Amino acid sequence: MTSNTSKLLLITGFLGSGKTTLLNRLLSLLEAKKVGVIVNEWGAMNIDASLIETKGEDQIVELSGGQIFCSCLSGSFVESVVAMAARGPDYILTEASGLAKPSVLSSIIAEATKRAEGRLIYDGTICIIDAERFLTLRQAVRAIDEQVVYADRYLINKCDLVDEARITEIKEVVASLGPGKPMYTVTEAKINAEILTGDAQSFTMKPNVRYKGWGACGRPSSCVLRTTSPVDPEKLHAFLIEAKRFAFRLKGYLPLAPEGLLHLVDCSDSQISIRPATFGTGGKREEGLVVIGKKLAPPNQEVITGWKQQVGTDIYIEE
Structure with missing residues (x-):
């Protein structure tokens, strides 16, 4: 050595x-x-x-x-x-x-x-x-x-x-x-x-x-949710509760109403955390919420439907 x-x-x-x-x-x-x-x-x-x-x-x-x-x-x-x-x-x-x-x-x-x-x-x-x-x-x-x-x-x-x-x-x-x-x-x-x-x-x-392979759930897939306006915290929390049904994990940065300040959103089936963003010294700072679904197909439709029902603001989805 x-x-x-x-x-x-x-x-x-x-x-x-x-x-x-x-x-x-x-x-x-x-x-x-x-x-x-x-x-x-x-x-x-x-x-x-x-x-x-x-x-x-x-x-x-x-x-x-x-x-x-x-x-x-x-x-x-x-x-x-x-x-x-x-x-x-x-x-x-x-x-x-x-x-x-x-x-x-x-x-x-x-x-x-x-x-x-x-x-x-x-x-x-x-x-x-x-x-x-x-x-x-x-x-x-x-x-x-x-x-x-x-x-x-x-x-x-x-x-x-x-x-x-x-x-x-x-x-x-x-x-x-x-x-x-x-x-x-x-x-x-x-x-x-x-x-x-x-x-x-x-x-x-x-x-x-x-x-070999992924097990009963198959190979998980993901998408990125991006908002066009600040999100009401209570409505976001309601969406995350719904999202636990179809996602292993949701994590990312979203602007919250009324000030539009970025918050770190971190959700799994055992916990939901929404807190003001405090960035480390590494990596890029990109807005959006990564959703890792429990099925082979990307969870796009579940995200769109859940967001429309619980939040109601405009979003767009990227894979």
């Missing part, structure tokens, strides 16, 4: 599990280090990049419109990692899409390591698990178990929102999928430096046909 070798650390976890919060926690831990960041979003807009707190010398790369373990983005991911490693950061932190399917991890890491010519070492994958939703969602979305299997360390997050019996059950499931690997229970993705240590066993794991 050369003196300027970069450590590549991946973060996986389903939509809404706390990956971006964890990434910011890691950046705080690595404040004295030079860090590169890659943020992967399933939808066309990269919301999470705008929430990341990087230092002035840190580099951030956005990869949107798919997941980095798919042929649609894996080439761009490898190129980004190799280019970033050439700049000599201590760490390259990668936040994968919440819908990442990492069973092909070993071949992608092998290609990146080879092309980096000694400037890159794989430091493992941290999978963050949503204690509220994990046991339910894993029944429908195959990628959830796949993310656990192909990780090296586990962070069971939001433990303050469930009882001890639920945490014990989650630990048993995770231990059966990834026996012998470190496991931490936390709230709000609060971590210490211990999370940065451990083996990178996932590099040696081969694809498993068990995780």
